[in-house]
Amino acid sequence: MKAIKGNKVYxxxxxxxxxxxxxxxxxxxxxxKVIQYGAGKTVSYEEYKALEEKIFKLEKENKKLKEENKELKKAAN
Structure with missing residues (x-):
């Protein structure tokens, strides 16, 4: 196995x-494949908020598409 940090590989x-x-x-x-991530890694607050907003939008879109799919299946039967 290897230990990697920046450009150092052991x-x-x-x-x-x-x-x-x-x-x-x-x-x-x-x-x-990564076995373990190094300790002390953090994500900036800006990156966290951007990902949180993206997740919210994707969950909303997923719910809408599931409802649409359900309606289409009803119409097909």
Whole structure:
């Protein structure tokens, strides 16, 4: 597995995993998938609010489309 932070990449073993994760390194498995994200990562408030608004809009659109789909299925029968 690998520990990655910025442009630093280290090949590590199971024993070193926790140490690197606490220092903020992402731990990547041999298959390339993230096993653990590094500690101390944050998202800015602006980014959080933008994502929250996007989720709200998508949930509203999803509800509308589900209702429309339900009506179309009734009409088809």
């Amino acid at each position: 090949t590590i073993d199971e024993i070193q995993k926790v140490m690197y994760q606490v220092q903020g390194y992402d731990i990547i498995g041999d298959d390339g």
